Amino acid sequence: MTDAAQYSIVFGNETFTFLIERTARRKTVAISVGFDGVRVLAPSDLDDDRVLGIVRKKGAWLLRKQAAYRELGGQAAVKEFVSGETFHYLGRQYRLKLIPDETAVTTRIAARGSTLVAPVLPNGHESIQRAAVRSGLSHWYRAHAIQHFPARARMIAEILGIPTPTVNVVDQSKRWGSCDSRGRIRLNWRLVMAPMPLVDYVIAHEACHVLEHNHSRRFWRSLETIMPDYEDRLRRLDRMGHQFIW
Incomplete structure (x- = not known):
């Protein structure tokens, strides 16, 4: 069971509002920054002052991450799910193409060259059509993630x-x-949109947690040993990641 309470901390001119989520499964404090804000996971038996002290020590890092997200627009990608839009798969760009199909009870995506073909019922309501295409894309990406991720994890x-x-x-x-x-x-299906070196970075990062359940020096040494350029891959994922969140 996880308990959560909301806090705010000011660094410079920035105010960070976040939840401290507590769970008995954690032994250390973990801080993550995403498009939807800051997340703090803490052990159940660690008092608030100590957790907040750890967050304050990460102030410079939080500011850098905030600036990076602001440069990217600070938001996930906005998609209309209409013909001509660009989507990514393993780092390659694909164009979405909607095809009217009287038999398209559900939208099943198919890749043809550099095109993602989406059959949709003709003359349907626009919002329903877009929801069907979004659902179809999600299923297509998830299926390809299931196809690729276990094999890469086995290799790593x-x-x-x-x-x-x-x-x-x-x-x-x-x-x-x-x-x-x-x-x-556990891997986010959206990761399959990223180039394979970035997929491998995330999998390697998580695989190293099988050996070390925290971000200790030993953890980072393990990651660097099998992936010397992991910092470059992480920076690339930070720059590109917003394109894959919709």
Whole structure:
């Protein structure tokens, strides 16, 4: 069970409002920044003052992340789900094309060259048509994530010398991936839109948590050993990530 309480901290001219979410499963404080704000996970037995002290020490980092999101517009991508829009798959650009189809009870996406074809019922209400296309795209991306992610996790696990972790493809807006205390990895299906080197970065990051359940020096050394350019990949994901959130 997770408890949560809201707090605000001011750094410079910026005010950060966030929830401290408490859970008995955590041993350390974890801070993440996403398009929807700051998230703080803390152990159930750590008092508020100590948690807030840890957050304050991350002030400069929080400001840098906030500035980066502001430069990107600070918002997830806005999609209309109409013909001509650009979508990404493993870093490549695809154009969406809606095709009228009297038999299209559900919209099933198909890739043809650099086009994502979406059959839709003709003369349908625009909002219903867009919802159908969005749903179809979500299913298409999720299916391809399920196809690719476990194989990449197996490859990275072999390099690390650990058993192949269980990989679950999930729908989450605040993070690209996570690893629980039993070594099970959860990956956001939207990650399959990113270039494969960035997919591998997220999987490697989470796989290293099978060895180290925190961001200790040993954790970062493990990650650097198997992926010396992980910092560059992380920066690329930070710059590009907003394109994949809709």
